[in-house]
Amino acid sequence: MSGDLAFLADTTLAIARAVPVTVGLFAASAVGATLLGGLLVMAQTRRGTRECARLWIFVFRGTPLLLQIFMVYYGLAALGPIRHGPLWAAFREPLFCAFVAMTCCCSAYIAEVCRAALAAIPAGQIEAALASGMGRWTRLRLIVLPQLVRLALPAYGNELVMMIKSTALASTITVMDVTGVAGQVIAHSYRTLDVFCLAAAVYLGLTGALTAALRYVERRLNPVEGTR
Amino acid sequence: MRAAGLLPALILAACHAAPAGRAAGPDAQAELVIGTEGLYPPWNITRPDGSLAGFEPDYLRVLCARLHRRCRMVAMDWDGMIGALHTGKIDLIADAVQITPERAGVLAFSRPYALTSGVIATLRGGPLAGLADRDVTMDFDRPGPALDAMTDHLRRDLTGKVIGVELSGAFDTFLNQAFGSAVTLRYYRTMGERDLDLLNGRIDATLEDESYLHPLLATRDGAGLVLAGPRMIGGSMGRGEALAFRPGDTALRAQFDQAIGATLADGTVRRLGLQWFRMDASPHAAAPASAGSGAAR
Amino acid sequence: MITDDPAPMLLLGFGPDGWGPALLRGAGLTMALALTAMAIGMVLGAGLAAAGASRVRWLRAAAAVYGLVFRGVPELLVVLLLYFGTPGLLAAGAALLGLADPGSPPAFLTGSIAIGLVSAAYQAEVFRGGMLAVPRGQIEAAIAAGMSPATRFRRVIAPQVLHRVLPPLGNIWQFTLKDSALVAVTGLSELMRVSLVAAGSTRQPFAFFAAAMVLYLVLTSASSALFRLAEARGMRWAGGTGGV
Numbered sequence: 001m002s003g004d005l006a007f008l009a010d011t012t013l014a015i016a017r018a019v020p021v022t023v024g025l026f027a028a029s030a031v032g033a034t035l036l037g038g039l040l041v042m043a044q045t046r047r048g049t050r051e052c053a054r055l056w057i058f059v060f061r062g063t064p065l066l067l068q069i070f071m072v073y074y075g076l077a078a079l080g081p082i083r084h085g086p087l088w089a090a091f092r093e094p095l096f097c098a099f100v101a102m103t104c105c106c107s108a109y110i111a112e113v114c115r116a117a118l119a120a121i122p123a124g125q126i127e128a129a130l131a132s133g134m135g136r137w138t139r140l141r142l143i144v145l146p147q148l149v150r151l152a153l154p155a156y157g158n159e160l161v162m163m164i165k166s167t168a169l170a171s172t173i174t175v176m177d178v179t180g181v182a183g184q185v186i187a188h189s190y191r192t193l194d195v196f197c198l199a200a201a202v203y204l205g206l207t208g209a210l211t212a213a214l215r216y217v218e219r220r221l222n223p224v225e226g227t228r
Numbered sequence: 229m230r231a232a233g234l235l236p237a238l239i240l241a242a243c244h245a246a247p248a249g250r251a252a253g254p255d256a257q258a259e260l261v262i263g264t265e266g267l268y269p270p271w272n273i274t275r276p277d278g279s280l281a282g283f284e285p286d287y288l289r290v291l292c293a294r295l296h297r298r299c300r301m302v303a304m305d306w307d308g309m310i311g312a313l314h315t316g317k318i319d320l321i322a323d324a325v326q327i328t329p330e331r332a333g334v335l336a337f338s339r340p341y342a343l344t345s346g347v348i349a350t351l352r353g354g355p356l357a358g359l360a361d362r363d364v365t366m367d368f369d370r371p372g373p374a375l376d377a378m379t380d381h382l383r384r385d386l387t388g389k390v391i392g393v394e395l396s397g398a399f400d401t402f403l404n405q406a407f408g409s410a411v412t413l414r415y416y417r418t419m420g421e422r423d424l425d426l427l428n429g430r431i432d433a434t435l436e437d438e439s440y441l442h443p444l445l446a447t448r449d450g451a452g453l454v455l456a457g458p459r460m461i462g463g464s465m466g467r468g469e470a471l472a473f474r475p476g477d478t479a480l481r482a483q484f485d486q487a488i489g490a491t492l493a494d495g496t497v498r499r500l501g502l503q504w505f506r507m508d509a510s511p512h513a514a515a516p517a518s519a520g521s522g523a524a525r
Numbered sequence: 526m527i528t529d530d531p532a533p534m535l536l537l538g539f540g541p542d543g544w545g546p547a548l549l550r551g552a553g554l555t556m557a558l559a560l561t562a563m564a565i566g567m568v569l570g571a572g573l574a575a576a577g578a579s580r581v582r583w584l585r586a587a588a589a590v591y592g593l594v595f596r597g598v599p600e601l602l603v604v605l606l607l608y609f610g611t612p613g614l615l616a617a618g619a620a621l622l623g624l625a626d627p628g629s630p631p632a633f634l635t636g637s638i639a640i641g642l643v644s645a646a647y648q649a650e651v652f653r654g655g656m657l658a659v660p661r662g663q664i665e666a667a668i669a670a671g672m673s674p675a676t677r678f679r680r681v682i683a684p685q686v687l688h689r690v691l692p693p694l695g696n697i698w699q700f701t702l703k704d705s706a707l708v709a710v711t712g713l714s715e716l717m718r719v720s721l722v723a724a725g726s727t728r729q730p731f732a733f734f735a736a737a738m739v740l741y742l743v744l745t746s747a748s749s750a751l752f753r754l755a756e757a758r759g760m761r762w763a764g765g766t767g768g769v
Contacts, residue, residue, distance in 0.1 A: 061699075062745040063738045064706035067717055071738065074421065074730035077428045092430050094414075161596070168599035172710070174392075174414045174425075179601060183307065184415060187396030190334050192311045192609040200598045200606065207597035267725060274722055276544045278714060304632075304712035311609045417710075420725015427728065449728045 011185050011195055015202055018181040023206070025098055025167045025177065030160055032103035037110030044115065053111070060108035066169050068105050073097040073173040098170035102163065109159050117152035118144070150221050157214035161207050168203070178202050259298040260480075262288055263318035266303030267418045270443050270504040271324040274303055283504040284322045287341065290496055294487045305417050307395045310334060313474055320480070321472040324437065326398040328466035336475040338484045340468030341497055342439075342509040345459040346399060349426065349441050350433040352454045359385055359457035368406075368463025379406060382457060386411050392422045392431035399435045402464045427452060435460070439505045468511055536727050537736055544723040544733070551719035552740045558637050558715055559702040565641025566701065570648030577653055588649065595646035600639075600704050607639035608632065608711045636708035644701045651693045658689040687756070695752035699745055706741075716740055 043053035060068065073094060076082045082091055090096045121144060129139045171180035182199040186192050264284055266274035272282040280301050292299035301322070304312060312318050314334070327337045345365060350356040359382075366378055387410045393400045395415040403413055414431055416422035419440070425431050427449055438459065444450040461467060471488075473481045491497050492510055501509040539545040576588040595603065659682050667677045709718035720737035724730040 058746075059738070059742065063741040064703040064717060066706045066709070067720070067734060067737055067741065070721065070724075070730070071734040074424050074724060075734040076731070077424070077430070078729070078731040083428065092428075094430075165597075165599040168601045171601075172417065174416060179599065180415075183395065186311075187307055187415075188330075188401070190310050190314070193606070196602055196606045196609070200602050203599055203602065204594065204597045208593075211597075267722065269726075274726070276542065276547050276723070278547060278550070302712075303714075305710065308609070308711065315609065418721070418725055420722070420728075424725065424728060424730060447728075 007189065007191070008194065008198070011182075011189075011198055014181050014185060015178055015199060018176060018178045019202065019206075021095070021175065022164075022167050022177040022202075025095065025102070025170055025175070026164050026206075028099050029102035029106060029167075030163055032099065033106035033110055033159075033163070036103055036107035037114060040107060040111035041114045041118070044111070056104075057108040057111055060105045061112070065101065065105045065166055066172065069098060069101040069169055069173055072101040072104075094173045094175045095170070097173060098167075098175050102166060102170075106159060106163050106166075109162075110156065113152050113155040113159060114148065116155070117148050120151050121147050153214070153218055153221065157211070157218070160214070161210055164206050164210060165203065259300055260292065260320065261318045262299055262301045263304055263309045263312055263321045264301055264323045265306050265309070265418070267420055268324055268440065270439065272303075272322070283500055284324070286504070287491070287497070287500055288322050290491060290500075291484060291487045294490065295483055306397065307417060310396075310472075313472065319473075319477070320484070324439075324469045325472045326466040327468050327470050328398045328401065328464055330398075330401050330464060331466075331472070334475070335472040336477065336481055338471040338473070338481055339488050340470045340511045341488050341492065342469040342501070343467065343511040344437050344439045344469070344505075344509050345461045346402075346435050346465055347438050347441060347455050347459050348433050348435050348457045349445075349453050350456050351426070351429055352452055354429075354432065356385070356389065356433050356456055357454050361458040362456065364458040366458045366460045368402075368460065368465065369467065370462070378458065383407050383410050385457070386433075388412075389432040390414055390430075392416055392425055392434045394419060394422060398465050402460075403435060405464050439507075439509060442506070536723070536729055537732060544719070544727070547714075547719050547723065548716065548733075548736055548740060551714055551716035551737075552744065554633075554714060555702070555705050555716040555741075556744060558633065558640070558705040558708060558713070559698075561633075561637035562640035562644055562705060563698055563701050565638060566644025566648050566697075569641065569645035571652055573645060573649035574652035574656065577649065578656060592646045592649060595643050600643050601707050601710065603643055604636065604639040604707045604710060607635045607642070611635050611638075632708070632711045632713040636705070636711055636713055640701055640704050640708065643704060644697060647697050647700070648694070651690055651697065654693070655686045655690040658685045691752065691756045695749060695756075698748060698752065702745060702748065703741070 040053045040056060043049040072091075076091060076097075082088060091100075125143055125147075126139065129143045134142070167177060168179040170177050171183060174180070176184070178199050182195050186195050189195070264272045264280065266272050266280050268282075270282050272280060272284045275281055280303060285301055288299060288301065302318065304318075306323060309318070309321055309323065310331075313321055321335075324342070325331075325335070325337075327340060331337075348356065348359060350359075361378065364378070366375060366382075368375065383406070386407055390412045391403060392414045393403065393416070395417060400413065400415065403411060414425070416425070422431075422434060423444065426434050433456070438455075441453075441455060445453055445455070471481075471484055473484075488497075492512065497510040498508045501507060535542060536544055537548075573588045573591060576584040577592075579585055579588075663681055664677065667681045672680070705715060706717035708715055709721060712718065714722075716737055720733045724733040727733070
């Protein structure tokens with residue numbers, strides 16, 4: 001029994017040490033995907049770039065992230081310009097490849113979330129802003145962005161929760177995140193179930209904390225509904 | 229309330245119960261399910277049509293016929309295979325499993341049907357391509373000052389290098405024990421993924437069984453690789469490849485032991501070895517441990 | 526043994542060394558896996574939605590906890606847990622009931638159940654939304670207007686529920702279809718697994734992952750076209766215009 005406890009303590013410690021990898025990958029890809037998602041939304045308002053943005057969204061939403069991760073990690077490495085070009089220093093690293101795949105994939109979902117939110121802003125408001133002589137940036141800053149943030153936040157928050165869960169896929173390309181370390185512990189202890197349960201608890205904690213934080217932000221942005 | 233109490237109890241049982249497997253061993257009539265990777269040529273290979281080929285599918289067909297048992301081979305990743313054995317998904321493993329001390333607690337081994345050694349593979353022209361002692365065999369079952377000196381030398385050469393190994397393979401344990409934090413290990417679920425990264429230069433080297441590397445080096449892609457440094461055997465790499473059973477299945481294991489003995493004696497193992505490995509890998513064919521060929525995963 | 530390496534086009538093709546048939550079989554298995562998972566998720570999701578709307582407090586709590594767990598744990602872990610956990614779970618359950626150990630279910634079953642369990646958590650949300658789609662007053666008005674239960678369902682309930690439920694269900698179907706790729710880690714030869722095995726053994730990762738991506742795109746866009754068709758047909762069948 002004490003051996004069991006010692007094993008669980010060791011495993012917990014090993015998994016805890018991998019939490020920064022999981023959280024770091026999540027944070028970096030969340031920032032990257034949000035920026036790229038915004039770019040995709042802007043690209044869709046322009047003829048010419050619109051088709052590119054639509055194709056990007058179609059491909060990344062239509063295929064499994066696991067496959068995209070393998071494509072970025074193993075597939076791109078088979079291409080001469082990547083393998084022998086200046087980008088190889090970055091693409092050599094599994095963590096960077098996981099970041100690229102997650103950023104590309106999640107940007108497509110975030111772009112769709114933003115597009116839906118934009119469509120929900122009443123056209124009359126924009127017309128009114130135009131009529132009152134507001135410039136493009138003032139309009140964006142005072143009318144569009146505040147509403148976009150509020151309207152998109154619930155769905156955007158869902159995407160972020162999905163992203164935390166998706167980081168587990170990085171373990172399939174040798175990244176030692178929470179799932180990767182759990183797999184390594186199992187490889188030597190042959191104790192599949194308790195180790196996976198422990199890892200599941202870590203993810204539950206992370207997604208729970210993020211959900212709570214998002215709810216707090218939502219309440220702050222919607223004071224009227226929040227106090228009701 | 230009873231129903232509410234039952235579910236957590238079941239989940240708890242699933243999370244905590246040591247893999248129990250089938251209470252009794254497989255009975256004599258039932259089909260035997262054999263786990264293999266299907267991704268470890270030339271031991272076991274998955275053909276495009278999904279069928280399994282290689283040394284072990286051929287050899288197990290011979291063994292099962294000899295035992296008058298119906299057998300079915302299924303492919304699964306190595307990292308799940310021991311769990312699958314213990315939970316009764318499969319009845320035995322035939323996947324070039326190395327007889328290692330670490331696995332003695334969770335697996336019961338048959339007598340070995342092959343004996344091969346490990347060697348380092350690296351990119352031709354890379355920093356590790358010139359490792360010395362290519363014609364020496366390090367036997368980690370025979371400790372002594374000579375072995376220690378060679379290990380120290382090798383550790384110096386490998387320091388700071390990234391070495392790719394299959395997750396939970398015997399080489400993973402060995403490298404950890406012999407070189408510790410001097411080398412960085414990177415873990416792969418399948419051999420194919422590790423080979424791609426080795427060819428891409430994402431890892432500096434791999435430690436792998438000679439029987440696997442020789443055919444790889446003969447392919448067009450593999451021509452970019454060279455074997456380097458001494459051959460290695462023994463210690464946590466073990467000595468010889470065997471079938472693996474649940475520790476409780478002693479009767480089944482005894483039957484296979486007998487069949488393996490017979491196929492070693494009648495030359496079947498030698499014939500299949502020449503066919504698939506282009507060498508006789510049977511245990512008695514190997515020279516004495518200090519000079520012979522050696523270990524694997 | 527592959528001793529000489531044919532060109533990628535040959536490897537992707539239907540010849541003796543070609544992986545074309547294997548990829549197509551994999552795509553078929555992916556489809557079967559996703560359909561089974563979706564069906565499991567639908568039954569379980571409907572049950573969860575009903576439990577969530579129940580007046581029994583612990584049923585509501587159980588449904589909430591279920592949603593929390595299966596929306597908070599990575600799908601990959603659920604697949605791995607189910608794959609390695611079901612034999613122990615079945616053994617424990619059988620022991621409780623005094624039955625013999627049933628052994629272990631095949632990878633297809635554990636895989637589809639794992640993906641189905643996750644799918645159910647999301648489908649329950651959709652069904653809950655669907656239950657709220659028809660305001661009580663409308664049903665009362667329909668009764669007052671003398672509509673038979675069948676007419677009531679056809680003209681009042683179905684159009685509004687379908688309109689509310691079909692688009693998000695289509696979304697969940699897409700997720701379920703893509704999540705089925707995770708079952709590859711259990712060794713089941715669905716599309717993802719076949720492309721990985723082929724990429725590793727032919728050392729042509731780009732060609733095979735690109736081929737798999739195209740096949741997944743065919744599956745996802747064909748099924749989303751079907752869903753759009755179903756939405757349009759569903760509205761027409763229900764006699765509504767779809768506008769609510």
